Amino acid sequence: MSIGLLVIVIVLIAAAGFLAGRARARRASEGDTRALHSLVGFHGQAVFLFTAVPALLLIAVWLLVQPAVIAERVTGLLASERSEGALNLALGDVHRVAAGLDRLVAQGDLSEAAVAGLSVEGTDLRRTLGTAGVAVAGRVRGEVLTAAREYRRLTHLSARAMTIAAIALALAGLGFSLARITVEFRARNVSERFVLMLFIGSSLIAVMTTFGIVASLLVESIHFFSLYPARDFFFNLTWNPQFGGGSSLGIWPLLWGTLYISFVALLFAVPVGLLSAVYLSEYATRRMRAFVKPAIEVLAGIPTIVYGLFALVTVGPFLRDFFAQPMGLGTSSSSVMTAGLVMGIMLIPFVSSLSDDIINAVPQSLRDGSYGLGATQSETVKQVILPAALPGIVGAILLAASRAIGETMIVVMGAGAAARMSVNPFEAMTTITVKIVSQLTGDTEFASPETLVAFALGMALFVFTLMLNIVALYVVRRYREQYE
Amino acid sequence: MTDAAFPPARPRGGSLLEPDARTLRRNAAEARFRLYGVTAIAIAMIALMILLISILSHGTSAFRQTFLHLPIALDEAVLDPSGTRDPAALRKVTTIGYGRLIDRALGEAIAASGITVEGLGKSDISRMVSRQAAATVRSAVLADPALIGTTQEFRILASSRIDGYMKGRVTQDSAARDSNVSPAQLHLADALRAQGLLGTSFNWRFITDPDASELRPEAAGLGIAILGSAYMMIVVLALSLPIGVAASIYLEEFAPRNRFTDLIEVNISNLAAVPSIVFGILGLAIFINFAGLPQSAPVVGGLVLTLMTLPRIIIPARAAIKAVPPSIRDAALGVGASKMQTVFHHVLPLATPGILTGLIIGLGQALGETAPLLLIGMVAFVRDYPEGLPGGLFDPASALPVQIYNWTQRADPAFAERASGAIIVLLIFLLAMNAAAIVVRRRFERRW
Numbered sequence: 001m002s003i004g005l006l007v008i009v010i011v012l013i014a015a016a017g018f019l020a021g022r023a024r025a026r027r028a029s030e031g032d033t034r035a036l037h038s039l040v041g042f043h044g045q046a047v048f049l050f051t052a053v054p055a056l057l058l059i060a061v062w063l064l065v066q067p068a069v070i071a072e073r074v075t076g077l078l079a080s081e082r083s084e085g086a087l088n089l090a091l092g093d094v095h096r097v098a099a100g101l102d103r104l105v106a107q108g109d110l111s112e113a114a115v116a117g118l119s120v121e122g123t124d125l126r127r128t129l130g131t132a133g134v135a136v137a138g139r140v141r142g143e144v145l146t147a148a149r150e151y152r153r154l155t156h157l158s159a160r161a162m163t164i165a166a167i168a169l170a171l172a173g174l175g176f177s178l179a180r181i182t183v184e185f186r187a188r189n190v191s192e193r194f195v196l197m198l199f200i201g202s203s204l205i206a207v208m209t210t211f212g213i214v215a216s217l218l219v220e221s222i223h224f225f226s227l228y229p230a231r232d233f234f235f236n237l238t239w240n241p242q243f244g245g246g247s248s249l250g251i252w253p254l255l256w257g258t259l260y261i262s263f264v265a266l267l268f269a270v271p272v273g274l275l276s277a278v279y280l281s282e283y284a285t286r287r288m289r290a291f292v293k294p295a296i297e298v299l300a301g302i303p304t305i306v307y308g309l310f311a312l313v314t315v316g317p318f319l320r321d322f323f324a325q326p327m328g329l330g331t332s333s334s335s336v337m338t339a340g341l342v343m344g345i346m347l348i349p350f351v352s353s354l355s356d357d358i359i360n361a362v363p364q365s366l367r368d369g370s371y372g373l374g375a376t377q378s379e380t381v382k383q384v385i386l387p388a389a390l391p392g393i394v395g396a397i398l399l400a401a402s403r404a405i406g407e408t409m410i411v412v413m414g415a416g417a418a419a420r421m422s423v424n425p426f427e428a429m430t431t432i433t434v435k436i437v438s439q440l441t442g443d444t445e446f447a448s449p450e451t452l453v454a455f456a457l458g459m460a461l462f463v464f465t466l467m468l469n470i471v472a473l474y475v476v477r478r479y480r481e482q483y484e
Numbered sequence: 485m486t487d488a489a490f491p492p493a494r495p496r497g498g499s500l501l502e503p504d505a506r507t508l509r510r511n512a513a514e515a516r517f518r519l520y521g522v523t524a525i526a527i528a529m530i531a532l533m534i535l536l537i538s539i540l541s542h543g544t545s546a547f548r549q550t551f552l553h554l555p556i557a558l559d560e561a562v563l564d565p566s567g568t569r570d571p572a573a574l575r576k577v578t579t580i581g582y583g584r585l586i587d588r589a590l591g592e593a594i595a596a597s598g599i600t601v602e603g604l605g606k607s608d609i610s611r612m613v614s615r616q617a618a619a620t621v622r623s624a625v626l627a628d629p630a631l632i633g634t635t636q637e638f639r640i641l642a643s644s645r646i647d648g649y650m651k652g653r654v655t656q657d658s659a660a661r662d663s664n665v666s667p668a669q670l671h672l673a674d675a676l677r678a679q680g681l682l683g684t685s686f687n688w689r690f691i692t693d694p695d696a697s698e699l700r701p702e703a704a705g706l707g708i709a710i711l712g713s714a715y716m717m718i719v720v721l722a723l724s725l726p727i728g729v730a731a732s733i734y735l736e737e738f739a740p741r742n743r744f745t746d747l748i749e750v751n752i753s754n755l756a757a758v759p760s761i762v763f764g765i766l767g768l769a770i771f772i773n774f775a776g777l778p779q780s781a782p783v784v785g786g787l788v789l790t791l792m793t794l795p796r797i798i799i800p801a802r803a804a805i806k807a808v809p810p811s812i813r814d815a816a817l818g819v820g821a822s823k824m825q826t827v828f829h830h831v832l833p834l835a836t837p838g839i840l841t842g843l844i845i846g847l848g849q850a851l852g853e854t855a856p857l858l859l860i861g862m863v864a865f866v867r868d869y870p871e872g873l874p875g876g877l878f879d880p881a882s883a884l885p886v887q888i889y890n891w892t893q894r895a896d897p898a899f900a901e902r903a904s905g906a907i908i909v910l911l912i913f914l915l916a917m918n919a920a921a922i923v924v925r926r927r928f929e930r931r932w
Contacts, residue, residue, distance in 0.1 A: 004874045067776025192824040199734035202727045206751045206798075209791050213762060216769030272524045279521025292525055299532055301845075301918060303852025305885040306539065306907050312892055313900060314538040345531045352528075376510055378517035399757065406759020408855035413892060433761050433855070440768065440859050458765045462758065469757040 006059065006163055010170045014052035017174045021047030024181045038187035046191040050177035053198070055170035062162045070154045077147040090144060097148035098155070115152075118145065217462060220455035228449040233456060239419035239430075241439070241450045249453045251460060253419035257336070257429035261415055262404035264340025264425060265347055270397055272344075273351025278381055280352075281359045300349035304409040311342040311414030324426035332416060332428045339415035340425070343407055347400050354399065358392035358479070359385060391479040398472035402465040408433040432457050539907050546905020549687035549702065550647040551639045552613065552676070556589040558625060560633040569629045579618035586613055586621065586640065599675040604668040612669055614641035616696065616703035642682060644702040644898040646673050650684050653897065690905060694867050695887065701898035704891070706906055708866050712782050712881030713851060715870065719786025719877065720850050724793050725843060729832075731794075732801035732839075737827050756795035763792040764856030772860060779861030782870065783877040788860060789850040797846040804838025805831060837928035844921040848914050854885040862886045884910050 025043035029035045036043070071091065078090050101118075104110040181187070225233070228249060236250025276296065280289055316333035319341070324330045362385050370380040386393070416428025417438065439454040446452075503511070562581050566573055587610040594609065617640035624638070625631055641647075645665035648654035650673070659665045676682035693705025731752075739745040767788035771777045777784050808831050816826040857863075862883050870879035882890070884906065891903040 002875075064775045068774055071776065188822065192822060195824060196734070196738060199730045199738065202730035203734045203739075203748050205727055205731070205791075206755055206795060207748055209755060209766070209794075210751050212770055213758070213766045216766055217762075220769060272527050275521050275524035276528055279518070279525060283518060283521060292529070295532060296528055299528070299535075301848065301914060302535070303849075303854070303885060303910065303914070305852065305854045305888050306535070306911070308854075309888065309892060309903055309907060310535050310538060313542060313904070314534070345528075345535070348528050348531070376514045378514045379510070381517070402757060402759075406761065408759070408761045409889070412855075413889070433759070436761055436765070437855065437858050440765075441861075441863060446773075455765065455769075458762055462762050465757065465759055466754060469754055473753060 003059065003063070006166060007056065010052055010055045010059075010166060013167070013170050013174060014048045017047040017051040017178070018044040020174075020178060021045075021181060024178060025187070028181055028183050035183050036187075037184055038189075042187040042191055043181055043185070046187045046194070047174065047177040047181075049191055049194045050173040051170050052173075053194070054173055055166045058169055059162065059166050062158075062165075066155075066158050066162070070151060070158065073154060074147050074151050077150055078143060090147075093144050094147045094151050097144060098151045101148065101152060115149065118149075213462065217455055217459040220452055221459045223447075224449055224452035224456045227452065233453070237421070239435070241453075243450075247450055249449065251432075251457065253421050254430060254432045254435055254457065255460075256421045257415065257419070258405055258431040258433075260336050260425070260429060261340045261343065261411060261431060262401055264336060265343035265404045266397065266401060268341060268344030269347035269351050269400060273348045273400075274355050274393065276348070277352040277355035277359060278385075281356055282377060282381055282385075296349045296352055299345065300353070302346075304346065304407065305413075307342050307346050308409040308413035311338050311410055315342050316414060319426070327426075329424055329426040330428075332426070334414055334416035334428045335426045336415065336429050337425045339411045342414055343404055343410050346407070346410065347404060350403060351396060351400050354396035355389075355393055358389045358396065358476075361392070361479075362388045389479075391475050395472040395474075395476035395479065398468050398475070402468035402472070405468070406433065406461060406465050408437065412437055432461050436461070539904055539911070542901060543904030543906075543908045545651045545653075546902045546908075547687055547690055548651070548684050549690065550642040550650045550682065550684045552590070552617075552642050552682055554586070554589050554593055554638055554640060554681065555635050556585055556621060556638050557635045558621075558632050559585060563625060563632050564629075569632070571626070571629070574626055574629060577622070579622055582618040582622045582625075583610070583613075586610075586617055593681055594672070594676075597675075597679045597681070599672065599679070601668050601671045601675060603666070604672055605666075608666055608669050608672070611665075612643060612646055612672065614643050614702045615700045616641050641702045642673075644700070644896065645669070646682075647684075647702050648898060648901075649673055650677075650682075651901075653901065690902070691909065694869065695865060695882065695890070697865075698894055698896065701894075701896050701902060704899070704902055706884065706887060706909060708869055709882040709884045709887035709906070710909070711870060711876075712785075712862070712866075713884045715782035715873070715877055715881060716786040716789060716883060717847060717851060718873070719783060720789050720793055720847060721843075723786070723790040724797050724846065727790075728794055728797035728801055728843070729839060732798050732805055733827055733832070735798075736802050736805040737823070737831065752795045752798055755791075756799060759855075760792055760853055761855040761859070763788050764859030766791065767856060767860045778878055778880070780864045780866065780880040780882075781878050782881050782883075784860050785857050785862055785883060786877070788856050789853060792853065792856065793846045793850045796849060797842055800842025800845070801835070801839045804835040804842065807838065808834045837924055841921045841925045844917050844924070848917040848921075851917070852885055852910065852914060854889055857883050857886045858889070863890055865890075884913075 022040045022044035025036055025038075025040045026033060033040055074091070074094060075087065078087060078094075101110070101115055105112060105115065233249055233251055235252075236248050237252050238248045238250050239253045241247040241249060276292075280292060284292065312334075316335070316338040319335065319337055320331065320333040323337075324332070324335065366384050366388060367380055370384045375383070411431045412434050415430060415434060417430050417434060418428045419430050419435070420427065422429065436454045436457050439451055439457075442451070560567065562585060563577055564574060590609055590613065620640055621638060624636075642650075643665075645654050645659070645662070646669065649659070649665075649670050654662070654665065654670070656667050656670060659667050659670050673682055689703075690705050691710070692707045693703065694708045695705065696703040735745065735748065739748075767784060771784045771787055772779055812830050812834065813826050816830045817823070821829065862881075863886055864880060864882075866880050866882050868879075870876035870881045888903045888906045888910065891899040891906065
């Protein structure tokens with residue numbers, strides 16, 4: 001049974017349970033529903049929830065865990081593969097062969113019995129699979145065929161077991177909740193408690209996501225550090241991954257590029273964002289505000305890929321032709337300056353809307369006091385409002401910095417790929433995020449340090465931005481409380 | 485108290501109407517400060533203008549495409565030597581055979597209209613036509629074998645350089661330096677256009693066709709990318725709406741103030757600020773490597789984007805729920821509703837506009853997100869449309885922003901034009917979503 005169908009069946013069982021629960025409650029009350037503790041609808045609802053939810057959760061968990069369990073079992077059959085990389089390749093072959101066999105059976109070209117009788121010697125398996133649109137590299141080895149057969153057997157077994165288990169669980173829930181229906185049964189409280197549990201579960205997803213992020217980064221980073229010395233990663237000053245091993249994977253050139261580009265971006269975004277926020281909140285007329293504020297917010301709604309393309313086709317060539325080349329500083333259109341400037345544009349709305357909030361939070365009484373002493377508007381801004389808002393603005397800048405450090409598409413398309421530590425802003429440099437993308441989308445095998453380094457870089461990025469965020473949120477919150 | 489230094493008093497005899505030097509200085513500082521503010525706003529506005537103009541000016545031409553209008557003789561001797569019209573036999577004729585027919589038809593058309601161009605070689609003529617054209621004619625013939633032996637009018641794609649020449653991207657100068665196109669071809673294109681055989685028209689296939697290989701940018705389209713993005717948005721919507729609303733209700737209405745609730749709240753606000761690429765790493769490690777879901781499938785993209793969007797939906801949803809005045813809850817509780825009934829019957833309907841606005845904006849962000857999708861393998865080149873729902877969720881597909889990234893990484897400048905065109909499509913979708921959010925807010929927002 002396909003998963004979609006299974007879900008529909010379970011929902012139908014639950015819907016039937018809803019009707020049955022209502023009818024049963026009515027019968028229990030002997031026609032006078034006022035005798036019931038809860039309205040009949042609540043009885044039906046309780047049955048529905050107890051029938052559908054556990055079964056659907058079971059399906060979700062089963063789908064998530066099943067491939068890992070099956071892979072574990074199949075791996076045992078591929079005993080001859082010594083290295084992890086070869087094993088992964090063989091597993092990929094197993095998946096493809098199994099998918100091809102499935103398709104052949106589905107098309108009616110091959111019977112289940114014929115699959116069991118297939119051998120590597122007898123027929124040209126590769127060509128047969130080719131007719132099903134499955135390409136396998138090289139000859140199919142006996143071991144792979146056996147594993148593929150086992151894989152198919154286990155997947156089919158698992159699918160059948162899941163169907164049976166899910167329906168059985170649904171029916172068990174149905175029976176259990178129907179049996180509970182009596183006149184005194186507090187169906188409303190039970191079903192509301194159940195819904196509350198679902199609410200709690202939903203809000204726990206955020207915690208589980210964080211846990212998932214930390215766990216996946218940590219596991220693979222530890223894996224990486226077992227293949228590559230941590231000392232070199234943290235202290236080596238060169239980044240030079242090699243296909244054949246012997247790479248030097250020092251984080252410093254990437255960190256330098258990241259910080260340099262973020263610095264340029266903030267150098268552009270902070271004054272522009274802050275001053276426009278000040279102007280909009282202290283000087284601008286209502287009409288101007290109504291026009292300019294949404295326009296700045298448009299900048300915030302534009303996806304980063306658009307900024308990336310802007311850097312690539314417009315800003316990069318412009319800076320190269322009019323600044324870098326005449327000044328003899330470089331010939332590359334992707335540079336720290338390109339990425340930094342475009343990222344700065346992206347950050348303007350971020351800085352300005354945060355500062356706007358913070359400036360508006362400064363109490364009017366402070367302004368009035370300053371004006372009462374005869375200060376001009378700009379003196380009030382510079383000597384009263386900004387100092388009062390300073391902690392909040394620092395928090396906003398830190399949040400913007402964390403945004404800049406984690407930004408990916410603009411630097412992928414605008415900063416270049418050369419890991420370099422130089423002070424020339426018109427030279428191409430690279431960042432942590434660029435290297436995460438390039439190491440994980442490259443062709444190197446997964447278990448090599450060249451790929452796994454992406455997880456260590458991800459860990460560094462995560463820790464770095466997390467610290468900035470925590471400090472910034474703390475500062476902003478402390479500041480807000482000050483005037484409330 | 486006594487040591488406060490007084491500024492020097494206004495000199496006697498000075499007039500109030502005539503500002504002194506210090507007032508002038510302070511007023512100048514005031515004017516300067518205003519100027520800084522105006523400059524900052526002007527910089528932001530100019531940046532926005534340049535950004536939009538640059539994308540629009542690069543991209544609008546992607547929606548138009550140059551076509552050749554040719555009568556092609558579908559020669560039976562080439563297409564069906566056996567004369568049986570047997571589909572299996574017809575399939576044996578590859579695009580090379582059809583390519584020859586097109587070349588012949590183009591040669592005849594040139595001869596018939598009396599065009600002579602100096603230095604035009606035979607291969608120059610065949611390279612006027614896109615490599616995709618033969619496939620177009622072939623599928624037309626396979627769909628209707630009765631066409632064989634007749635002469636049919638076809639609208640076939642011109643090659644990308646000719647297309648570029650029509651749009652001004654390729655010039656005689658650049659053609660002289662380009663090995664893919666010769667100046668003679670451009671003269672021929674001019675002559676063909678004068679004869680009405682070559683023309684540029686609106687190109688629906690840019691929006692509906694799948695991506696095409698490096699060598700035929702003129703045939704590349706966004707069909708699969710749009711479909712893949714739509715599938716992902718369906719997954720994000722189906723998961724993040726119920727989960728996000730449930731979490732917000734719990735945190736606003738039910739959660740006791742304790743460590744556990746604090747933990748959840750801190751987590752949500754931190755997740756909202758985690759770089760999106762980290763979610764891509766999470767998706768790669770958990771959904772693909774651990775759970776074994778297929779690479780480049782919309783379901784994985786949808787799951788990753790859901791996790792990323794959830795905190796961005798929960799935060800406005802909580803604000804919307806919080807904005808419902810307590811008197812409503814008190815009234816409902818007062819007439820005997822349970823806490824859950826109060827929430828579902830009264831609070832939630834009143835908070836719906838705010839929740840929907842946040843949801844639409846969150847979906848818009850998810851639609852434009854690229855980095856996490858790169859890591860879960862959505863960069864792959866996909867030629868086949870995914871199936872319908874729900875099975876299609878597990879088929880390989882592309883996504884709009886990833887398709888744009890993909891095109892920018894290709895060498896041919898024709899792909900840069902298409903990337904900008906794709907961005908226009910993406911921006912139109914985002915604009916529509918944001919407009920919907922504004923309408924919802926205007927229409928249903930209630931001030932208390």
